[in-house]
Amino acid sequence: FSRRRERAARGLGAGGAMEFRLEAHRIVSISLGKIYSARGQRGGLKLHKNLLVSLVLRSARRVYLGEPGGECALPPRPGPPPPPDCERLRRGCRPLASEAAARGRPECPAESPRKRSAAERDPAAGYPGKKPRRETEQPPPQEDMETGNVASLISIFGSGFSGLLGKERGAAEATEPGQVCCEQPVLRSLNPWSTAIVAF
């Protein structure tokens, strides 16, 4: 076991924020791998396990992207910044991101504002079944870390997901009618939450 890694996961250790993001990056990769490999499992998708993996993925993604609410995954650090509304986050609402709040959109309970914003960027993305394969978009420039690996990882799993969903469309719809998530797999617009759950 790597002690440094483990302490980073607990939010301790020298290097602080950098270690968090490294750890978050690693956890995002591991989580996506688990969601991806879960589809081949005998006995069908295990809802409980995949829900837990989605929760971890969501927390890690928030920390990795430096989103508000990312601190909820970590023990509180002494200092001035006010704690985010962890209760809201735990109930499944999105944190009140400034852009969405500015638009005055409701943030609870579904992630619909996020989908809409992706659709605005790309009108074709919102239509299930009509999305053509596209190249990976450039990751947003404010990433100060080497994001190429993660972005391409996401796009592999992302396109793998929609490709798989396309193949198993009939099966998926027979179980749970739900919107098939066909967004362009840019890290920010990837909604692991709905992707994992709607996959059921």
Place this chain on the structure above:
Amino acid sequence: ETPKPPAAAAVCGGGGSDPVPAGASPWWAPQPPAPHTLRDMAGVAGGGGGGGGGNDFQWCFSQVKGAIDEDVAEADIISTVEFNYSGDLLATGDKGGRVVIFQREQENKSRPHSRGEYNVYSTFQSHEPEFDYLKSLEIEEKINKIRWLPQQNAAHFLLSTNDKTIKLWKISERDKRAEGYNLKDEDGRLRDPFRITALRVPILKPMDLMVEASPRRIFANAHTYHINSISVNSDHETYLSADDLRINLWHLEITDRSFNIVDIKPANMEELTEVITAAEFHPHHCNVFVYSSSKGTIRLCDMRSSALCDRHSKFFEEPEDPSSRSFFSEIISSISDVKFSHSGRYMMTRDYLSVKVWDLNMENRPVETYQVHEYLRSKLCSLYENDCIFDKFECCWNGSDSAIMTGSYNNFFRLFDRNTRRDITLEASRESSKPRAILKPRKVCTGGKRKKDEISVDSLDFNKKILHTAWHPTDNIIAVAATNNLYIFQDKIN
């Protein structure tokens, strides 16, 4: 001269020895030791069911069942263990869909050492793999749970379930057969009626004991998600089955309908934040049941309040400790098992690192918390990576509710004495499997210099996990499932 253990409390109407009798000192005050505590009887094993179960007993190896091979066949992995109400029968289910029932030997003067030994009584294939063509999914035959029905006649009944289908099995003995039929020969061939000139009365003749298992009811097609629990009601007529999102109520006689009593499926699956992880009926109140969630909460429901018990009567949750928060806080708070005490006054929950005892009258925090393997808290990231963090450990009470037991890794299992607050770690291994050998307590070294006989956290074998354990309802006999082997340990006095 060693005292005999006191008789266990009756299942209905009476309580076990209750460490917090009503009207005594408040729950937060240290409890005086219960009568017959083993501190008073130092060195004498077996204060009986009333005294406590932890390390004051001398736990001895009794038997081990299963293959010795290092190579474990997946189908042989034991997935559930359950004693019946009298403790004379011990059932196991495995990943291959088979049920094996062991029976305790009666006292026999000619074979004194075999008294109390469990031997195979019946083996049958309960579930087979199925294929759901609509969803293109295979349905595993693994037995998730077995629950015995209380015995009402000579036959024994149990419920066994896989992910989708529950079956009621009747296990009956046949030790006589009829001979001398009129219309058929001894080998079963029909006789020509015109040849029969005289009539005779068939007589019963003894035969070698045969134990037959037959499926009497099949309860199917009621669960979209994977069944995790079944629980027989104290009315002995109904039972519940729970999957990730729903709980159904069945009548044992009726297979074509069930009542849905809990449904937590959101209208929009994207809003899903928690699932049901376990459910159980109250041992005495047939209208009360509890279910636990992946968020570490327990809801107690009363079926008299409404047909659909979506609104709980009680909600049990312990506030989170912010200083121990991590990426994995939510996963490790998910409850993997919930069990009422025999008295019905308490319930116990198991999450990844601890066991908690709750007083049904207090919703805001448990009355007792026992750390099972706290040294794993700093390893959660690695345990997430190798999937061990998703392991679902079960827990159980002893007959008098004075002790609890649960499993861990490296084939370790832990027993906690609620009265003395002492705990012990034991190991289920072939090495310590000499007949009637006393088990040596084990210890995990959590830091610093490793003492002799201690094992360091990094040396633990995470593939050897004890998820399923059972405690005899009245005696100090425990059954521990270690992958494909079933270990039976007894207190020395037995």
